[in-house]
Amino acid sequence: MPSVATLENPPPSPRVRLAVGGLTPLTTIDYPSRLSAVVYCRGCPWRCGYCHNASLQSPEPQTVDTWTPVRNFLNRRRGLLDAVVFSGGEPTSQKALFAAVREIAALGFEVGLHTAGPYPNRLRQLLPLIDWVGMDIKAPLNRYDAITGVPGSGDRAFASARLILDHGIAYEFRTTLDLTLLSRDDVVRLAETLADLGVRNFALQRARDEKRQPTSSWLDDATIGRIESCFVNFVMRG
Numbered sequence: 188m189p190s191v192a193t194l195e196n197p198p199p200s201p202r203v204r205l206a207v208g209g210l211t212p213l214t215t216i217d218y219p220s221r222l223s224a225v226v227y228c229r230g231c232p233w234r235c236g237y238c239h240n241a242s243l244q245s246p247e248p249q250t251v252d253t254w255t256p257v258r259n260f261l262n263r264r265r266g267l268l269d270a271v272v273f274s275g276g277e278p279t280s281q282k283a284l285f286a287a288v289r290e291i292a293a294l295g296f297e298v299g300l301h302t303a304g305p306y307p308n309r310l311r312q313l314l315p316l317i318d319w320v321g322m323d324i325k326a327p328l329n330r331y332d333a334i335t336g337v338p339g340s341g342d343r344a345f346a347s348a349r350l351i352l353d354h355g356i357a358y359e360f361r362t363t364l365d366l367t368l369l370s371r372d373d374v375v376r377l378a379e380t381l382a383d384l385g386v387r388n389f390a391l392q393r394a395r396d397e398k399r400q401p402t403s404s405w406l407d408d409a410t411i412g413r414i415e416s417c418f419v420n421f422v423m424r425g
């Protein structure tokens with residue numbers, strides 16, 4: 188007897204081949220003011236030394252369907268969660284993200300995206316499909332390649348930043364503070380550059396590897412105040 192697709196058992200998604208490396212089933216901090224789940228996507232073209240999910244950088248060959256179990260789990264969470272955030276790795280490194288986003292939106296969730304912006308053309312096409320974006324902006328343009336290890340990465344990131352601002356989508360720009368890679372002047376210059384671009388919402392977050400962050404290198408209050416004055420909404424995390 189053929190199986191019947193119902194809301195409890197949505198049809199399989201043969202076109203979606205999103206490579207998923209993990210799932211956070213419930214979080215209050217990854218999408219502003221929403222209960223959300225986070226889907227961690229495999230693959231990233233950059234190699235930041237402080238990467239929080241380095242195990243996801245390499246796109247492993249898809250020998251098993253890692254998306255359908257995640258989609259089915261999220262289907263069962265309808266009414267309990269508000270949003271689903273695609274994070275990584277770098278979600279936009281996979282073309283399958285488009286189909287996955289459409290499936291999640293069709294389930295009634297708001298869709299968030301964490302991106303570092305390495306694929307501006309893909310981001311341009313994604314923006315109309317999503318509701319909120321957290322953009323990881325790493326450094327002033329002249330310091331980008333030293334952090335990502337990839338020439339030209341800064342041009343791509345700033346092109347993505349402009350797309351987000353031009354589109355008008357809800358957003359937060361965030362920078363990971365690794366003061367072994369960025370000087371105080373770099374951080375202030377980045378803040379001023381973002382403010383000039385029109386960024387209103389900005390967060391600084393401390394790198395998770397404590398060994399890379401000697402206490403003496405932490406930003407002083409005067410510098411933080413100078414950065415805060417550039418934005419309407421500013422958050423210091425960690």
Ligand code: SF4
Binds near residue numbers: 235275
């Ligand atoms: S862009 Fe993000 S996911 Fe990619 S290497 Fe850098 S920190 Fe890791």
